[in-house]
Amino acid sequence: MKIIACEVSKEIEGCPKENAIDGDITTIWSSGAASTPPDCQWIEVILDHPMEKVTLYWMPEMLPSTGDVKVEFKLYNKGSEEIGLNTPAPYHCATKVWVYSTLHTYDPKSNPDITDWKVKRVRMTFISSPSWIALREITVQEPSDLHKTL
Numbered sequence: 001m002k003i004i005a006c007e008v009s010k011e012i013e014g015c016p017k018e019n020a021i022d023g024d025i026t027t028i029w030s031s032g033a034a035s036t037p038p039d040c041q042w043i044e045v046i047l048d049h050p051m052e053k054v055t056l057y058w059m060p061e062m063l064p065s066t067g068d069v070k071v072e073f074k075l076y077n078k079g080s081e082e083i084g085l086n087t088p089a090p091y092h093c094a095t096k097v098w099v100y101s102t103l104h105t106y107d108p109k110s111n112p113d114i115t116d117w118k119v120k121r122v123r124m125t126f127i128s129s130p131s132w133i134a135l136r137e138i139t140v141q142e143p144s145d146l147h148k149t150l
Contacts, residue, residue, distance in 0.1 A: 001140055005046045009033075020135045021045065025096070028061050030134035035126035041133035042125040047140060050078055050118030054103045058124070059096060059136040066094040067130035073103050078120040088127045096136065 008017040012032035020029035020043060031041040047054075060069065068090045075084030084105040091099050108117050122140075126133045 001051065002048050003045045003138065003140055004048045006138075007044045009041045009043075015134065017043070020138050023137070023139075025059055025136045028134050028136055030061070030132060032132060034131075035129050035133045037127065040125050040127055042123055043135065043138065044121055044123040045138060045140070046121050047119065050116075050120045051140075052105075052118055054119045054122060055100055055141050056103065056122060056124070056138060057098050057100045057141065058138040059098050060093045061134040061136050062093060062095045062129075062131045064130060066092070069093045069129045070127040071101070072125045072127055073101060074123045074125070075103055075105055075119045076121040076123070077114070077116040077118060079116055080121070081114055081116070083114060083117055083119065088125075 003021045006017050006021050010031040010033055011017050012030050015028050015030035017029050019027035033041055035041040070088050070090045072088040073086040074082055077083050084103060086103050093099055105117050
């Protein structure tokens with residue numbers, strides 16, 4: 001399981017979006033902007049194949065080096081239908097420390113018109129942060145891989 005591409009709200013020169021998914025924690029994607037509604041920063045990742053459950057691992061780059069970051073996750077199937085929304089929650093983050101989020105879809109009974117409940121894309125929206133939005137890395141693992149070291 002891997003992330004094959006991503007899109008972002010903004011990026012600054014020298015810190016492109018590809019840095020967030022290149023497997024190298026010494027490179028950084030930076031939006032170059034704060035994240036406050038209505039101008040929230042986001043990154044959307046595309047998975048190599050659809051998954052029933054998704055656990056994202058992400059490593060922020062922060063200045064100041066610690067703080068609370070409020071994040072919302074939206075899940076989409078390969079047909080771009082929204083199949084999950086994980087309520088914005090605060091994460092206490094520090095530079096170069098992995099944070100993980102286990103994400104869940106809506107109950108399939110909630111919308112019988114949707115037949116594909118596997119996750120293909122995840123949008124991570126930063127609702128608030130004490131610093132510019134920047135990530136050293138974002139990756140995904142299947143539940144069977146969770147015991148492995150990143």
